Amino acid sequence: MRGGSSKKQLIIIGGGAAGFFLAANLTSKYWDTLILEQSKQPMQKVKISGGGRCNLTHACFEPRKLAKFYPRGAKELLSVFSRFQPADTFEWFENKGVALKIEEDNRVFPVSDSSQTVIDVLMREAEKNEVQARYETAVTDIKTENGKFCIKTKNEIYFSDSLVIATGSSPKMWTILEKLGHTIVPPVPSLFTFNCQNVLIQNLAGTSFPEAEISIPKLKIKQFGAVMITHWGLSGPAILKLSSLGARELHELNYSFTLRINWISEKFDRTVELLVEQKKNNAKKSLYSAKIPQVTNRFWQNLLQTAGIKEKLWAETGNADINKIADILTNTNLQISGKSAFKEEFVTAGGVDLKEIDFKTMQSKLVPxxxxxxxxxxxxxxTGGFNFQACWSEAFIISRNL
Ligand SMILES: Cc1cc2nc3c(=O)[nH]c(=O)nc-3n(C[C@H](O)[C@H](O)[C@H](O)COP(=O)(O)OP(=O)(O)OC[C@H]3O[C@@H](n4cnc5c(N)ncnc54)[C@H](O)[C@@H]3O)c2cc1C
Known part of the structure; x- marks a missing residue:
């Protein structure tokens, strides 16, 4: 048990991104703060994030636009971002000596290209604020007693006036929170790649389509952007975004569904026109060797084979073949069967029901x-730095409220 101080006691459960950003922003004037962390070391996810470089935010400085990147939480985060958004993240880190850079796709990284820089600054600021941390201390239960929180770990019981839960996607903590009366939206994975075996994409790992249009007709969701063929199926920004948009529904479908792809984002009629033009300009050349510029050579070979079109001259290629090619280019249906983890970043959709949180303060509406x-x-x-941005913004708001 802790005690002996005239200040109020605050406990933060979870020494991850959110927990440490809060600790780095708390004043020691009013609070005697302790972080309880179950692992040996803090911020292990920050350490591996962004391939070890930590994509800590996204250069999108308009709360309304920013919120749209969150399939779950968009509405609630709007007010949160109006108080702490990527511009504030920039200022915060740069003021503390961490230079940041914006990459071409608007992802933001430390100039050092090392997540350790982010960990070091958060640890240093937390220390300045006299926040203590206990590692290898997993919280096993929480109760409220006489207006205080009674927090149990394996060997000790801690008491606090206020309590912050920053435990990430921890099923054990969700069970504890349910006992306190909170509703937990069942967790499902988000940000994953699609598994697919189809002759059209066979042996094409590494081939990418910078401007593809993809959709899942059954769920009426679509995305536009780069798609990449992998050894197992399909990846790339558009696929990851679609996985995030449909996270819950795709889980219900057991990741078995039809994905529709327009590989070149052109209308069917326009594609026919492009092919007719190609025919005119390459009449004497073989169909297999004179591909259209929009696709790679290897994809073109697979496409013609999938369409069952034999080698011939472009001049001999009739309308039926041209229509078949245009159809595959603009309207491929692929059967997806399963998902794979995206190594760079994966998150969980689900958790404490947002209806039970007051987003002005990030406080529970059920437990004061x-x-x-x-x-x-x-x-x-x-993917893109948005998940950390939500952590920083929410934690900052708690720090101001406390
Ligand atoms: C490989 C990978 C790469 C990623 N890259 C990026 C990226 O580049 N950009 C981005 O925006 N997002 C990225 N993410 C997502 C991002 O890491 C998370 O959204 C973020 O870490 C969530 O922060 P958090 O503080 O809520 O949870 P966490 O960072 O998971 O921290 C929670 C902490 O609580 C502790 N804890 C849990 N239960 C208990 C308990 N009962 N008692 C005590 N301690 C407990 C855990 O040990 C953990 O340290 C990535 C995720 C992964 C997996």
Missing amino acids: NLYFAGEVLNIDAI
Whole structure:
């Protein structure tokens, strides 16, 4: 048990991104703060994030636009981002000596290209704020007693006036929170790639289509952007975004569904025109060797074979063949059977029901002085630095409220 201080006691459960950003922003004037972390070391996900470089935010400085990147939490985060958004993240880190850079796709990284820089600054600021941390200390139960929180670990019981849950996607913590009266939206994976075996994409790992249009007709969701063929199926920004948009429904379908792809984002009629033009300009050349510029050579070979079109001259290629090619280019239906983890970033959709949180303060509407930040909430985003941004913004708001 801790005690002996005239300040109020605050406990943060979880020494991850959200927990440490809060600790780095708390004033020691009012709070005697302790982080309880079950692992040996803090911020292990920050460490491996962004391929070890930590994509800590996204250069999107308009809260309304930014919120749209969150399939779950968009509405609630709007007010949160109006108070702490990527511009503030920039300022915060740069003021603390961490230079940041914006990459071409608007993802933001430390100039050092090392997540350790982010970990170091958060640890240093937390220390300045006199926040203590206990590692290898997993919380096993939480109760409320006489207006205080009674927090159990294997060997000790801690008491606090306020409590922040920043445990990420931890099923054990969700069970504890259910006992406190909170509703947990069942967790499902988000941000994954699609498994697919189809002759059209066979042996084409590494081939990419910078401007594809993809959709899942059954769910009426679509995306536009780069698609990449992998050894197992399909990946790339558009696929990841679609996986995030449909996370819950795709889980219900057991990841078995039809994906529709327009590989070149052209209308069927326009594609026929492009092919007719190709025929005119390459009449004497073989169909297999004179591909259209929009696709790679290997994809063109697979496409013609899939369409059952034999080698011939372009001049001999009739309308029926041209229509078949245009149909595959603009309207391929692929059967997806399963998903794979995306190595760079994966998150969980699900968590504490947002209806039970007051987003002005990040406080529970059910249990006074109980706060939440980070992936423990039913908030998640597509890849690109948005997940950390939600952690920073929520944690910052708690720090100001406290
Ligand atoms: C491989 C990978 C790469 C990623 N890359 C990026 C990226 O580049 N950009 C981005 O925006 N997002 C990225 N993400 C997502 C991002 O890491 C998470 O959204 C973010 O870490 C969530 O922060 P959090 O503080 O809520 O949870 P976490 O960072 O998971 O921290 C929760 C902490 O709580 C502790 N804990 C849990 N239960 C207990 C308990 N009962 N008692 C005590 N401690 C407990 C855990 O050990 C953990 O340290 C990536 C995720 C992965 C897996």
